[in-house]
Amino acid sequence: RKYTYDYLIVGSGLFGSTFAQIMNGNGKKCLVIDKRGHTGGNIYTKEENDIKIHWYGAHIFHTDNEEVWHYINKFTKFNNYINSPLAYSEGKLYNLPFNMNTFNKLWNVNTPEEAKHKIQEQCSKYKDISQPANLEEQALKLCGDDIYYTFIKEYTEKQWGRPANQLPASIIKRIPFRLTYNNNYFNDPYQGIPKDGYTALTNNLLKDIHVQTYTNYFDNIPYFQSIAEKILFTGCIDEYFEYKFGRLDYRSLKFKHIYLDTDNYQGNAVINYNEAKYPFTRIIEHKHFEFGKQPSTIITKEYPQKYTPSDEPYYPINDEKNLKCFNKYKALAEKNSHVIFGGRLGQYAYFDMDDTIASAISLTQKELSI
Numbered sequence: 001r002k003y004t005y006d007y008l009i010v011g012s013g014l015f016g017s018t019f020a021q022i023m024n025g026n027g028k029k030c031l032v033i034d035k036r037g038h039t040g041g042n043i044y045t046k047e048e049n050d051i052k053i054h055w056y057g058a059h060i061f062h063t064d065n066e067e068v069w070h071y072i073n074k075f076t077k078f079n080n081y082i083n084s085p086l087a088y089s090e091g092k093l094y095n096l097p098f099n100m101n102t103f104n105k106l107w108n109v110n111t112p113e114e115a116k117h118k119i120q121e122q123c124s125k126y127k128d129i130s131q132p133a134n135l136e137e138q139a140l141k142l143c144g145d146d147i148y149y150t151f152i153k154e155y156t157e158k159q160w161g162r163p164a165n166q167l168p169a170s171i172i173k174r175i176p177f178r179l180t181y182n183n184n185y186f187n188d189p190y191q192g193i194p195k196d197g198y199t200a201l202t203n204n205l206l207k208d209i210h211v212q213t214y215t216n217y218f219d220n221i222p223y224f225q226s227i228a229e230k231i232l233f234t235g236c237i238d239e240y241f242e243y244k245f246g247r248l249d250y251r252s253l254k255f256k257h258i259y260l261d262t263d264n265y266q267g268n269a270v271i272n273y274n275e276a277k278y279p280f281t282r283i284i285e286h287k288h289f290e291f292g293k294q295p296s297t298i299i300t301k302e303y304p305q306k307y308t309p310s311d312e313p314y315y316p317i318n319d320e321k322n323l324k325c326f327n328k329y330k331a332l333a334e335k336n337s338h339v340i341f342g343g344r345l346g347q348y349a350y351f352d353m354d355d356t357i358a359s360a361i362s363l364t365q366k367e368l369s370i
């Protein structure tokens, strides 16, 4: 046997961990390496003061995919947390996603009929936009001036670091909009937070697998290329190919974790700060993800950042220029049978956790030819 491992998996995030779990279960020998000192990638939760901190940003699991839900429930139980974020703008708190509670507070309307009428009135100015060319046009066409200027424009521009009329319309399709008094952010039938945290979840996925942290693929490429028949790479695809077609853009984030001597800081897990005058997009109070009763609390402010090569990449920027560049890397990857790419960074896709698992499952099926 020429190789020590069937698969070297670079990156122990949700994609790598899911892939490793399934391949290992099918008799494939896997080694998972991660440059960080812990597994789990960006879903990692760190426990301090008995509170699980979503260390790289809040993660709320939600899905409508039966197969994914069935699969992941083998590795964790979920609590019954329902995401109901608030938006802080002009000194007031509004419910998200945009629903009757929001419209009631914004326009003082009580019935869906009144709200519908108000939205139509707001949108009538933009009815000539048939094919929204960018996020601004898409948002104005969908919700008109009040909602766009109160909740979307400034938040989006600080989140993405560019004018909203230079962003793809696709980003805003993620925001649900409804005419009921329902503050559940997601429409999916399954939702919750892993009961013992995301770290326990990825540890369970990786339970029987050889894992090495503090291990950077790029520190010894020839060695890592030589030990496994195939590599699953879940880092940035442009970095893997030494940026030969140029650098892909990402959006980065910085997190400020703050320990407070109060048992309840903001009364909700997630509050968005929609105005540009706040440099952060949201404040997370972690204990509320788990209905925590601890005597103190931990909050995290999330600051969007320009991405430079020394930063962590968080969001791919799926505009035309970057997708063109990504497609070149993808074509090159397809010619190389020794390496496969997966996950948000490997596939340059704005995946939610359920998409990540679905994509990893589908890759294992391809690899196992079932």
Ligand code: UDP
Pocket: 087, 096, 151, 152, 153, 155, 156, 159, 171, 172, 174, 175, 272, 274
């Ligand atoms: N968004 C917004 N105002 C809000 C929340 C979201 O304008 O209060 C827009 C913004 O463009 C953002 C997109 O909706 O990038 C998706 O937001 P979401 O919070 O769903 O995504 P996440 O950043 O958590 O992946």
